[in-house]
Each structure stands twice: as C-alpha cells, then as structure tokens.
Amino acid sequence: MSRRPIDLGEFDVVVVGSGSAGSAAAIAAARQGARTLVVEKLPFLGGVSTAVLDTFYGFYTPGEVAHKVVGGIADEVVAELRRLGTVVERPNTYGAGTGITYLPDHLKIVWERLVTAAGARVLLHAMVQDVAVDKGRVHSIVVATKAGLGIVRCRVAIDASGDADVCHFAGFSYELAGRDSPAQSLTTTFRLANVDVDLRRTVSRDELHRLMREAANSGLYHLPRRDGSDHITPIPGVTATVMTRVPGAAVRGEVTVNATDPWYLTEVEIEGRRQVLEYARFLRDKIPGYANSHLVAMSTQIGLRETRRIRGEYVLTADDVLQARQFDDQVALSGAPIEDHRSDDTTRWQYLPEGRVVGIPLRALLPRDGENVLVVGRCFSATHDAHAAVRSMAQCMAMGQAAGTLAGLATTNSRDIRDVHFNVLRDRLRDDGAILLLDEGAPCR
Numbered sequence: 082m083s084r085r086p087i088d089l090g091e092f093d094v095v096v097v098g099s100g101s102a103g104s105a106a107a108i109a110a111a112r113q114g115a116r117t118l119v120v121e122k123l124p125f126l127g128g129v130s131t132a133v134l135d136t137f138y139g140f141y142t143p144g145e146v147a148h149k150v151v152g153g154i155a156d157e158v159v160a161e162l163r164r165l166g167t168v169v170e171r172p173n174t175y176g177a178g179t180g181i182t183y184l185p186d187h188l189k190i191v192w193e194r195l196v197t198a199a200g201a202r203v204l205l206h207a208m209v210q211d212v213a214v215d216k217g218r219v220h221s222i223v224v225a226t227k228a229g230l231g232i233v234r235c236r237v238a239i240d241a242s243g244d245a246d247v248c249h250f251a252g253f254s255y256e257l258a259g260r261d262s263p264a265q266s267l268t269t270t271f272r273l274a275n276v277d278v279d280l281r282r283t284v285s286r287d288e289l290h291r292l293m294r295e296a297a298n299s300g301l302y303h304l305p306r307r308d309g310s311d312h313i314t315p316i317p318g319v320t321a322t323v324m325t326r327v328p329g330a331a332v333r334g335e336v337t338v339n340a341t342d343p344w345y346l347t348e349v350e351i352e353g354r355r356q357v358l359e360y361a362r363f364l365r366d367k368i369p370g371y372a373n374s375h376l377v378a379m380s381t382q383i384g385l386r387e388t389r390r391i392r393g394e395y396v397l398t399a400d401d402v403l404q405a406r407q408f409d410d411q412v413a414l415s416g417a418p419i420e421d422h423r424s425d426d427t428t429r430w431q432y433l434p435e436g437r438v439v440g441i442p443l444r445a446l447l448p449r450d451g452e453n454v455l456v457v458g459r460c461f462s463a464t465h466d467a468h469a470a471v472r473s474m475a476q477c478m479a480m481g482q483a484a485g486t487l488a489g490l491a492t493t494n495s496r497d498i499r500d501v502h503f504n505v506l507r508d509r510l511r512d513d514g515a516i517l518l519l520d521e522g523a524p525c526r
C-alpha cells in the first residue's frame with residue numbers, strides 16, 4: 082500500500098450495513114449511550130428497504146386473526162413514515178400477512194432522522210473491505226472511502242451487511258448459498274406509472290399468473306418467473322412489482338458462485354434490468370390497466386435474498402419454524418411462512434400452524450467463532466429453509482434492535498457481549514417496546 086490508511090476514529094459499536102437490521106441496531110446501540118458508527122456503501126441508509134422494496138412484511142402473523150409480533154423501533158419507523166406521507170396497509174394475498182407499503186424515499190429520510198437523533202454517526206459511500214481480528218475479536222475495520230482506505234476501531238462489531246462481509250473477512254464460518262445449500266433467486270424490482278388501478282383489479286392473481294404462463298409459453302416473452310406480483314403504492318396510478326427472477330447462484334468454470342462473486346454480481350445486475358423491460362412489455366401488452374403505463378423506476382440494485390449465512394451458536398431450522406418453537410433466549414418473533422424463491426418458475430410456501438410464531442434466539446445472532454461480533458438481518462444463523470421464513474424486514478429490524486441493545490449494554494458497562502445477563506437484555510428490550518412472546522402483541526382483528 083503506498084498511502085497510510087486514514088484514521089476514521091474509535092467507536093464502541095461499529096455497525097456494518099444500514100439495512101433494516103443495521104439501522105435499527107445503530108439506533109438501539111446509540112440509545113444505550115454507546116459511541117456508535119454505521120458504515121454504509123450506498124449513498125443512503127436502508128439497504129433493501131430503500132434501494133429495492135417498499136413494503137414491510139413480518140409485523141403481523143398471517144391467517145384469520147393477525148397478531149402483532151414486532152414492535153419497538155420498527156413501530157417508530159412506521160410512525161415516522163406516516164408523519165411524512167401516506168402509508169398503505171395491504172392485506173397480503175400471497176400469504177405473508179398484512180404488508181405496510183411506504184415511499185422508499187421517505188424511508189431514507191426516516192432512517193437518517195432516527196439514526197442521527199439517537200446520536201449515532203453515519204459514514205456513507207464507505208465499503209468495508211477487511212477487518213483485523215485476533216482470537217475471534219474484531220479490533221478494527223478497513224473501509225474504502227472516496228479519500229482512500231480508512232481504519233475504524235471498535236469494541237463490538239455488528240455485521241448487518243446482509244452478506245456477512247465482516248464474518249467473511251474475519252475468517253469466521255458460514256454457509257454459502259448455492260454452494261452449501263440452495264440459493265434463493267434474485268429480483269430487480271420496478272415501478273410503473275399511469276396504471277388504471279381499478280381496471281387492473283378486475284384481473285385476479287390466478288388469472289395474472291395464467292396470462293404470464295401463456296405469454297412465456299408463446300415464446301414471445303422471456304418471463305422466467307410465472308407467479309410474480311404487483312401491488313398498489315401510496316401514489317395514485319403507480320404500482321410496484323416483485324416479478325423478475327435471476328438465479329441466485331450459477332456454475333462458472335468449475336466453481337459455484339453467487340452474488341458475492343464480483344463478476345456474477347455484475348452479470349445479474351445486467352440480467353435483472355433486461356428482464357424488467359420484458360416484464361413491463363408483458364404487462365402493457367397483456368394485463369388490463371397497464372396499456373398506457375410507463376416504466377418510471379427500477380431498484381437501485383438487484384435484490385439479494387441470501388448469499389452467506391453465518392454459522393452461529395444456534396442454527397435455526399425449518400423444523401423450528403414449522404413447529405413454532407420457542408427459546409429461552411429469544412429476542413424476536415416471526416410468524417411468516419417459509420417462502421422459497423428458487424430458480425425455477427414458481428415459489429414454494431410452507432406455513433406455521435395458524436396464529437403461531439417461532440422465536441429467534443439470541444444465539445442465532447452470535448457467530449460461533451467470534452467473540453465481540455453480532456450478526457443481524459438476512460445473514461443470521463439459519464438453514465436455507467428457516468431463513469426463507471425469518472428474513473422479512475420487520476424481523477430484521479427486531480434482530481437489529483436486540484443486537485444493538487446488547488452491544489450498547491455491553492460497551493457502556495465495560496462488559497463482553499456474552500457477559501450481559503440475558504434477563505437484563507430481555508427487560509430492556511421489553512421496556513423499549515420489543516415483543517418477545519406472542520401474547521405480548523395484541524390480536525388485531
């Protein structure tokens with residue numbers, strides 16, 4: 082290296098990645114009084130919640146009676162969104178429970194307000210490239226910035242990168258989706274304006290899918306996924322979609338790669354946008370209400386569902402999810418079904434028993450080979466199937482709140498994260514509105 086790295090300072094807690102999990106973690110850690118930094122490679126906070134999507138799932142159980150299963154910081158996020166504009170609650174016909182649809186640009190501002198008001202510092206356009214680790218402790222983090230490489234020192238690192246980058250650079254163990262287990266497919270989302278929403282409503286979900294299959298089978302449209310969805314947004318006449326489908330992994334040479342491979346990531350970004358044009362053409366040509374629509378936005382980047390999942394002190398399994406297992410150390414709940422988007426043309430769904438939830442144990446956020454690292458969001462410790470259920474943004478926010486609170490409690494009391502008594506964490510989370518047991522969230526209808 083020809084230049085000395087810039088000194089970016091020392092923090093109690095450094096959160097890598099500012100998605101639903103990382104931003105919530107930064108808010109929680111800073112509120113405990115910890116000197117907190119969140120490092121984000123994009124120019125705004127929010128990750129998938131602002132760069133790709135517009136609907137929170139996971140707040141409620143699906144089924145006849147909806148139970149609220151996530152509260153705390155996640156509730157504050159929704160309240161702030163409502164202050165900025167319209168938020169639409171949509172019953173989810175695809176089975177994940179009621180969705181909360183917002184404007185992604187509003188959410189960028191909400192995350193900035195909540196994170197900075199909590200007292201955390203933010204470093205944007207900053208990509209973590211390496212870490213210095215000794216006996217399982219991450220001491221410092223190497224960040225690529227516009228001014229060159231920088232070093233930030235930390236007492237606790239929270240890996241909220243979605244791709245478990247911190248754990249990867251630290252040499253901790255993880256499962257690579259595609260190589261060690263199936264990989265969920267990738268999706269570039271898009272929005273269309275000037276949609277006649279009333280006319281669109283005359284077409285049922287089944288009919289939409291039949292028309293997709295018919296168009297694909299005609300050979301005139303390249304539509305890899307035949308059961309994609311579109312939904313209304315807070316803006317009249319604008320709909321958003323989750324339709325395109327790019328394989329989550331592929332064999333290149335003799336190696337299986339996924340979106341953590343830089344060449345494959347480039348390939349899938351280009352393929353995702355190519356598919357957007359094709360699906361938009363299909364909608365205009367074939368679906369009532371879309372004849373005069375215009376493509377107005379594509380996601381900032383392709384949506385990655387899973388890449389690396391760390392091996393934690395506990396690995397959440399499909400059996401845990403489907404049995405609605407509860408844990409002594411659970412820090413969050415999830416009632417969403419297993420929603421497995423593979424690379425073929427459909428999506429597989431498996432439900433928990435009606436009205437039941439699985440607990441998310443703290444041990445699933447603790448890498449088994451890391452001492453001062455917590456992992457939150459879509460790279461937490463779970464099998465492929467369990468991950469396919471417990472990765473909605475409400476669950477990511479709840480995991481983030483739990484990890485951030487623990488990191489804050491540990492650093493402000495000069496303790497290691499494993500030395501904080503679980504009861505102390507649990508009581509603080511409850512005081513801060515988190516829901517840790519099903520009966521703590523009221524039935525909603």
Ligand SMILES: Cc1cc2nc3c(=O)[nH]c(=O)nc-3n(C[C@H](O)[C@H](O)[C@H](O)COP(=O)(O)OP(=O)(O)OC[C@H]3O[C@@H](n4cnc5c(N)ncnc54)[C@H](O)[C@@H]3O)c2cc1C
Nearest residue numbers: 098100101102122128129138209242243268384458459474
């Ligand atoms: C196409 C798609 C549709 C989905 N649909 C829904 C839905 O409708 N509702 C729902 O609730 N959930 C949905 N999900 C699931 C959910 O969106 C994700 O599981 C969740 O957003 C993941 O949040 P996260 O904070 O773990 O990760 P992310 O949101 O991916 O955040 C990770 C952050 O880390 C940053 N980062 C990564 N690496 C580095 C690095 N090295 N240095 C610095 N920063 C870094 C990224 O830029 C990003 O901001 C969907 C997911 C996808 C992909």
